[in-house]
Amino acid sequence: xxxxxxxxxxxxxxxxxxxxxxxxxxxxxxxxxxxxxxxxxxxxxxxxxxxxxxxxxxxxxxxxxxxxxxxxxxxxxxxxxxxxxxxxxxxxxxxxxxxxxxxxxxxxxxxxxxxxxxxxxxxxxxxxxxxxxxxxxxxxxxxxxxxxxxxxxxxxxxxxxxxxxxxxxxxxxxxxxxxxxxxxxxxxxxxxxxxxxxxxxxxxxxxxxxxxxxxxxxxxxxxxxxxxxxxxxxxxxxxxxxxxx
Numbered sequence: 001x002x003x004x005x006x007x008x009x010x011x012x013x014x015x016x017x018x019x020x021x022x023x024x025x026x027x028x029x030x031x032x033x034x035x036x037x038x039x040x041x042x043x044x045x046x047x048x049x050x051x052x053x054x055x056x057x058x059x060x061x062x063x064x065x066x067x068x069x070x071x072x073x074x075x076x077x078x079x080x081x082x083x084x085x086x087x088x089x090x091x092x093x094x095x096x097x098x099x100x101x102x103x104x105x106x107x108x109x110x111x112x113x114x115x116x117x118x119x120x121x122x123x124x125x126x127x128x129x130x131x132x133x134x135x136x137x138x139x140x141x142x143x144x145x146x147x148x149x150x151x152x153x154x155x156x157x158x159x160x161x162x163x164x165x166x167x168x169x170x171x172x173x174x175x176x177x178x179x180x181x182x183x184x185x186x187x188x189x190x191x192x193x194x195x196x197x198x199x200x201x202x203x204x205x206x207x208x209x210x211x212x213x214x215x216x217x218x219x220x221x222x223x224x225x226x227x228x229x230x231x232x233x234x235x236x237x238x239x240x241x242x243x244x245x
Contacts, residue, residue, distance in 0.1 A: 002032045004069040008079045009041040015210045018231040025237040038065035044082040063100045072108040077140025077208050080110040112149040127240035129159030133202040137209040166196040174215035194219045205229045
């Protein structure tokens with residue numbers, strides 16, 4: 001199986017380790033991974049703030065870059081939701097672009113969807129001997145509806161102690177431009193989330209979106225909490241042979 005990694009601009013710019021973790025994980029599972037160099041931003045920020053023409057241009061570029069693969073894997077619930085839910089709206093009901101969008105969207109999977117629904121695996125051979133709690137980001141929870149897929153994978157990681165996060169379904173307050181336009185509300189929501197994380201006694205907070213982890217992790221860091229944040233892919237690619245960073 002040959003898949004395209006749509007790494008997302010947030011990961012490419014700020015969290016390249018997540019992209020590398022996805023590649024190592026998928027190759028370990030026998031998947032051929034390609035990184036289409038023509039990919040850029042999915043256009044979510046533009047679409048959400050009313051810049052439709054710019055969003056359409058980015059959607060066209062992304063679809064052109066991602067065609068021809070057996071699947072497209074995205075380590076982000078929000079960007080996967082953009083391709084599957086918003087691209088069809090940007091493309092319209094018919095025409096060549098609409099057909100191309102439908103083709104790519106039907107083969108686009110968030111990482112945990114791909115592992116469980118396509119590869120049919122829940123145990124990826126990971127080893128991570130730490131106390132971990134999981135934050136289900138809004139797009140992964142309410143958009144593409146990942147359900148318990150991330151938790152199912154985490155429960156199979158050797159050495160990992162998974163602890164529930166109180167109020168897990170509550171938004172962390174990031175929301176992209178929401179955090180900029182409504183900074184006080186965003187900070188208050190993040191403070192609630194941080195208190196919940198600290199109540200678990202976890203060493204590591206993980207999620208399927210680095211944007212939310214960046215938001216929560218910033219406050220955890222400023223409070224000198226000692227709690228690390230890690231993308232789910234980085235935990236799943238960890239092995240006993242390699243060790244934990």
